Amino acid sequence: MQENTQTFYHILPNGLKIVHRRTPSPIAYIGVMVGTGTRDEQPEENGMAHYIEHCVFKGTARHSGRQIIQAIEGIGGEINAYTTKEETTFYAAILCEHVQLTLHLIAEMITQPAFKKEETDRERMVILDEIESYNDSPSELIYDDFESLVFDGSSLALPILGTKKTLRHISSRPKYPLEWMKQHYTPERMVVFCQGDIKPERIFRLAEKEFGGLSGTLQGKSAQHKTCIKPALNKHITFKKHTHQIHAMLGGRAYPLGHPNQLAMFLLNNILGGGSLNSRLNLSLREAKGLVYTVESTYTPLSDTGYWCTYWACDPEDYARTLELIHHELDKLRTTPLTESGLHHALEQLRGQLAISAQNQENSALAMAKAMLYFGAAPTWEETFRKVARTTTTQLQQVAQDIFDPSNTYLLTYE
Numbered sequence: 001m002q003e004n005t006q007t008f009y010h011i012l013p014n015g016l017k018i019v020h021r022r023t024p025s026p027i028a029y030i031g032v033m034v035g036t037g038t039r040d041e042q043p044e045e046n047g048m049a050h051y052i053e054h055c056v057f058k059g060t061a062r063h064s065g066r067q068i069i070q071a072i073e074g075i076g077g078e079i080n081a082y083t084t085k086e087e088t089t090f091y092a093a094i095l096c097e098h099v100q101l102t103l104h105l106i107a108e109m110i111t112q113p114a115f116k117k118e119e120t121d122r123e124r125m126v127i128l129d130e131i132e133s134y135n136d137s138p139s140e141l142i143y144d145d146f147e148s149l150v151f152d153g154s155s156l157a158l159p160i161l162g163t164k165k166t167l168r169h170i171s172s173r174p175k176y177p178l179e180w181m182k183q184h185y186t187p188e189r190m191v192v193f194c195q196g197d198i199k200p201e202r203i204f205r206l207a208e209k210e211f212g213g214l215s216g217t218l219q220g221k222s223a224q225h226k227t228c229i230k231p232a233l234n235k236h237i238t239f240k241k242h243t244h245q246i247h248a249m250l251g252g253r254a255y256p257l258g259h260p261n262q263l264a265m266f267l268l269n270n271i272l273g274g275g276s277l278n279s280r281l282n283l284s285l286r287e288a289k290g291l292v293y294t295v296e297s298t299y300t301p302l303s304d305t306g307y308w309c310t311y312w313a314c315d316p317e318d319y320a321r322t323l324e325l326i327h328h329e330l331d332k333l334r335t336t337p338l339t340e341s342g343l344h345h346a347l348e349q350l351r352g353q354l355a356i357s358a359q360n361q362e363n364s365a366l367a368m369a370k371a372m373l374y375f376g377a378a379p380t381w382e383e384t385f386r387k388v389a390r391t392t393t394t395q396l397q398q399v400a401q402d403i404f405d406p407s408n409t410y411l412l413t414y415e
Contacts, residue, residue, distance in 0.1 A: 007368070007378055008200035015188030016211050019372040020203040021195040021365070028099050028196030029365035030203075031091025032106055035191075035373050036184040038085045039155040044169055045180070047127070047162015050083040051170050052177050054127060056090070056109040057081070058119035065119065068105050077102060083160055085147075086303055087370065093362065096196045100206055103192070107210035110185065115174050124171045131161050138247045138414050139313065146249045146412050149237060150307050186216040193369035195361060238413040246319045247414040250326060251309030254403050257301045257374050263388045264399045265299055265308070271346050271396075272333065273297030273310055275353070280329050281310065289325065291318045303374060308403060316415065323411075333400040337393045347389055354381040 010018040037049045058065040072079045077094035079102075090109065092102045134140055148157040162170070170176060192207040241247070255262050273281035273296050281295045295312040314322045338346070358364050358381040368378040379387075 005380065007380070008203075009372070009377065010200075010204045010207075012187065012208055012212055014212065014214055015186075016207070016214065017191045017372050017376065018204055018207045019191060019193050019368055019378050020198070020200045021368055021378070022200060023195060023197060023361075025196050025361060026096055027093060027361060028096045028102075028194060028198060029091060029093050029361055030099055030103055030106075030194040030196070031089060031192075031365075031369070032110060033087055033089045033091075033191045033193060033366075033369040033373055034110075034185055035087055035189040037083055037087050038158050038160045040184055041155060041158060043155075043158065044166060045176075046158045046166040047160070048166075048170055048177065048180050049088050049184075050160050050162065051124070051127065051167065052113075052181060053081045053083045053088050053090075054123045055115055055120045055177065056113040058123055059114045059116060060108045061112040061114055062108065063105070068109065071105060072102060075101070079106075085156055085160065087373070089366065089369070091193075091365070096198050099194065099196070099198055099203070103194075103206050103210055110181075111211075111214070113178070113181070115177055117171075117174050120171055120174070120177075124167050127161060127167060128164060131164070134161060138241055138243050139311070142247050142249050142311065142412060142414060143309075145239070146251065146309055146410070147307070149235075149410050149412055150251070150253060151305075156302070156305070182216065187211065187214040189373075190214075191369050191373045193365060193372065195365040195368065235409065236411045236413075238415060241414040243414055245313045246316050247311075247313045248319070248323070249309050249311050249412045250323070250409060251297075251307060252403070252405075252408045252410050254299055254306040254308045255301060256304050256306050259301070259306075261395070261399050261402075262301055263384070264391045264395050265301075265403060267346060267350060267388055267391055268333065268396055268399055268403075269297050269299040269308060270350055270353070271338075272329065276349065278349075280332075281312075281326065284325050284329055285312065285322055289321075291322045291325070319413075319415075327406075330400075330404045334397070334404050337397040340393065343391070343393050343396070347391075350388060351385050354385055357381070 005021060005023050007019065007021045041048050057068065069079065072092055075094060075098045077092050077098065079092040081090045090106050092106065094102045144159045151157040192211065194203045255265050271280060273279045281297060285292045285295045292312045292314045295310070297308065297310040299308045300306055310326055312322060371378040
């Protein structure tokens with residue numbers, strides 16, 4: 001971000017956190033992140049968090065869904081939301097001068113949703129279409145199935161969208177989602193976030209006006225977020241999908257948010273198969289051998305666990321060779337430490353990637369909100385990089401030996 005960027009923090013008496021990053025931009029990203037998601041659901045209510053995310057847009061006690069959308073888009077803004085395994089987030093991009101109206105409407109959606117049955121029934125059909133579309137996309141569906149394999153026995157194994165059966169159960173009682181929100185949308189689990197050229201005092205006042213009256217304490221949060229995972233009986237699973245290519249995913253469990261090795265794992269994943277054409281997997285599988293069009297690896301830390309995975313798609317006759325090469329790259333990271341020169345180049349690449357990513361105000365604001373939710377502070381990209389830069393070649397190799405251990409690796413294949 002720009003040199004004169006500053007980050008400000010405030011916590012309301014009810015426990016709600018506020019973070020504001022003042023930048024010179026005339027555009028503000030403002031919203032609310034709630035620390036609740038799929039992992040808070042019981043199996044019979046799977047899809048509840050995502051269902052709520054959709055349905056609060058259908059109207060409140062005072063405004064119809066159409067009125068809310070027109071109010072935001074009528075001032076040139078964009079409003080959006082998303083659900084993950086651990087968070088539900090509502091936010092908008094608007095001119096800074098419209099921040100009061102925007103936060104008021106988002107607050108109204110969260111605190112006063114109407115859940116009119118005729119509206120939610122229509123939205124249930126939209127979600128069912130979303131599920132069907134998702135099922136038709138193996139490159140997306142495989143991530144859900146892989147999480148189900150790695151986190152078997154935990155609510156983290158549940159799909160974010162839910163199922164046809166659970167959606168019927170959820171929508172059968174209009175007050176059911178309201179009861180769920182009352183239990184999980186509690187102030188100490190919420191973050192109001194903003195980024196733009198606005199005085200922090202104003203954001204604090206607006207947040208207190210909209211959310212200062214909220215009450216309620218989440219019961220058993222720490223116990224609920226202790227992941228109980230059954231040992232996998234079968235770590236190599238193949239599903240018959242009759243796709244023209246084989247889609248596959250190899251990976252396993254990894255460090256949670258805040259772990260001492262989290263940033264080293266982030267760097268290691270970037271070296272292995274992060275978002276660049278010079279990653280080891282891309283150079284080996286695509287550039288040198290021409291075996292795949294896409295290969296990538298990701299590292300997803302969660303509040304008390306995490307996972308890493310490598311995804312690729314290839315022709316059936318190339319599958320065995322591709323898997324062999326991936327194992328070869330993982331073995332090299334485990335057995336051969338990076339040279340100091342190699343580490344320097346990896347850090348320089350990551351430094352540039354972090355700087356470029358920080359210029360995306362939307363991503364920056366959402367990352368800031370998540371950091372505030374879990375750690376009570378939101379470091380800048382420069383502060384994060386300074387911590388990553390302390391990583392040594394020895395530490396990287398130790399992380400690779402720990403995380404890429406073949407005995408802790410899962411393989412999922414669509415054929």
